[in-house]
Amino acid sequence: MKVLHVITGLEAGGAAQQLRLLLRRLPARCEVVTLTNPGPLAEAIEADGTPVTHLGMTGTRDLSALPRLAGLIRAAGPDLVHTHLYRACVYGRIAARLAGVRAVVATEHSLGDAVIEGRRLTRSVRALYRATERLGSATVAVSDTVAARLRRWGVPGHRVHVVPNGIEAHRFAYDPAARAAVRVRLGLPPDAFVVGGAGRLVPAKRFDVLVRAITQLPGVHLLLAGDGPEREMLRRMAGQFGSGDRIHLLGARGATGGPPPDGTPGVPGIPELLSAIDVFVSPSPDEAFGLAALEALASGLHVLYGSCPAVDDLPGDQAPGARRVSPGVHELATALRELRRTGPGRLPVPPVVRRYDIDRSAAELTAVYEEALASVRRARPAAPDPRPAAPPHPGLPPGVSLPDPSPAPDPDGHTLTTR
Known part of the structure; x- marks a missing residue:
């Protein structure tokens, strides 16, 4: 499994520290894209062996970042995209869809009753989050409290998974x-x-x-x-x-x-x-x-x-x-x-x-990944049968066909043939 993590920034905050701890434990090949501010943790994550790319986003309304992010996702070719923090969740879900990646998991690390990531919540902030949430596969809440807040926002309960933060x-x-x-x-x-x-x-x-x-x-x-x-x-x-x-x-x-x-x-x-x-x-x-x-x-x-x-x-x-x-x-x-x-x-x-052991959190998150990937596979239409359809047999009524003449195994595993 290959996972591309998209995070708003890697300054020394709880979300970035948590990402670094998880990267050391997830049973997946991971890469990280930070929209802004690589910060001191970018070097630490790279020293741990995970590549980090700085997108260079100049602000919340830097729409030119969207095609660049979609291009990075397309080039990385991940099985799943995991977004962290509000801005990365909004841009990352859209970019993943543009890049053709359907399995998208988003973690909301810092959602309060009245603020999100230290900024005041507004109606437009909630509306944009809900609109882009529909493009993802699952939303991870770091606590039962955050899960309840997301459901009050209108995020469907079956899409919300609680995976608490963990520590060493x-x-x-x-x-x-x-x-x-x-x-x-x-x-x-x-x-x-x-x-x-x-x-x-x-x-x-x-x-x-x-x-x-x-x-x-x-x-x-x-x-x-x-x-x-x-x-x-x-x-x-x-x-x-x-x-x-x-x-x-x-x-x-x-x-x-x-x-x-x-x-x-x-x-x-x-x-x-x-x-x-x-x-x-x-x-x-x-x-x-x-x-x-x-x-x-x-x-x-x-x-x-x-x-x-x-x-x-x-x-x-x-x-x-x-x-x-x-x-x-x-x-x-x-x-x-x-x-x-x-x-x-x-x-x-x-x-x-x-x-709240970090190994337990990593295992629970891996289960969310596997369910998201399975959900995407179930949603794909069945591949068409490459064999051409047999022409109708003359003299048979409409809707009636002859049995398949190909050999079939008997109960003992031998091939039965018609002589």
């Missing part, structure tokens, strides 16, 4: 040596109470609420991993509240350690940062899955969150260390103050982490 849990295991080393490297007191957060620094993530909550907690430090348009605003906010020395904006961090994507020397990856903190906070009120919170749970951390379908879609005993908090500054500061007072400590890795 062992990479996030708590490491006391990493905890000490990171605190020394960042100049944190060994006994400091340290809060962590990670994600794109965009308005929808509400990291402004987290920063303001930390300013109300003297002596508490915040390690915030991620990059985006709000980074400078958050830095100014920390300074205005006199907390600039306690709020550390670290930029984008790699999920697997090693050199960070933005080239900043001396700063570790997400697994090491999780070992260094005491509590993880995900303040976003509208998540599609909650990948960062899941990674924190794999590190044995207490997690405070505004929205996390990865936890909420399962029974409560699957993640005892996770707690939903109202997305307000006072409520978050109060919850952090309470955890600081009780001393959170490290927790056993909860059952929810085993549910």
